[in-house]
């Protein structure tokens with residue numbers, strides 16, 4: 152690689168200067184795995200139903216520039232050496248730049264079974280696990296509920312035609328020891344209904360990584376076949392079977408949740424229709440579940456008219472869907488910026504990969520945390536439509552935090568939870 156490769160630039164902060172110098176990430180195939188894997192040592196990992204993808208090191212990042220992101224990625228993949236794909240994350244929205252790079256090493260393993268081989272257990276993890284945790288809601292639950300009420304007022308006033316606004320809140324977590332990114336990823340990957348992910352993030356300070364377990368597929372492309380599996384409409388699962396069944400039935404029968412869900416399906420169909428033939432979508436949403444949540448989901452399939460549209464092009468077309476933003480998109484994004492009062496960064500963006508062939512997978516970056524040393528920032532959001540109740544939406548975000556908190560071994564107050572609950 153030379154300076155003449157206009158589309159390439161070294162990954163920010165990467166001390167490595169050439170592909171041959173990129174060592175296997177510590178804790179991932181290295182002979183002596185450390186007891187704790189800080190965010191800095193993590194490769195890009197996706198553990199999904201179809202396969203486990205592990206991409207270590209970074210050869211070159213997609214350059215910033217005036218050309219569309221898809222074109223810059225194509226240029227990067229046409230030049231130089233290395234695996235024929237980019238991996239990384241798309242932010243929720245501007246002004247944050249996308250974080251896409253060509254890894255130095257790639258291994259793919261069928262199903263989730265490859266996870267153990269690709270990502271060995273850190274040794275002595277138990278002995279170094281944090282014991283004290285401080286959890287601070289930012290904003291407070293009360294402030295979040297007030298923001299939901301304000302969103303409802305905006306929608307009822309009919310301004311900008313707003314029909315849906317997805318509002319999130321965050322938890323700031325500080326542990327007394329380094330938070331082990333490998334252990335967190337491993338715990339999250341145990342839920343077979345989600346795609347667990349770890350994306351090392353660029354940083355000018357302490358190393359950072361986005362770690363999560365998303366149930367939502369933004370878009371996947373294999374040849375001409377396109378699939379998407381939007382989710383919207385949620386309910387906390389119950390431990391007792393009868394109550395769990397009742398929660399699911401209440402969700403599928405909820406007019407408010409079906410309306411919230413329809414906004415997402417309609418937006419995705421609108422975006423895909425000009426680019427696809429054979430678009431197929433069930434008339435009714437389906438119940439889908441993770442270990443902790445029920446959701447309404449709709450599988451959508453189609454065939455690409457134009458084979459030059461890559462999985463990344465499709466992700467950029469669809470993102471942000473009303474599952475994380477709202478409708479109309481522009482007005483909802485403005486309302487979110489005003490009512491949430493913080494930058495989402497990569498939360499509610501997308502994580503995934505795209506090959507030079509155009510095939511790839513992009514997952515909605517929800518149920519995730521940004522890790523950095525002893526700190527984590529968790530995010531959870533809920534779709535607000537007419538008829539939403541601020542207290543219920545606050546409880547829904549608590550339910551959505553449960554996946555990450557349980558994997559960390561704590562509750563929303565930072566109290567360690569018993570092993571059988573963790």
Ligand SMILES: C=C(O[C@H]1C=CC=C(C(=O)O)[C@@H]1O)C(=O)O
Nearest residue numbers: 383384385474517531532533534
């Ligand atoms: C925005 C989130 O969830 C989205 C995905 C599924 C269901 C959702 C809901 O019911 O509100 C959200 O649209 C999140 O988990 O932070």
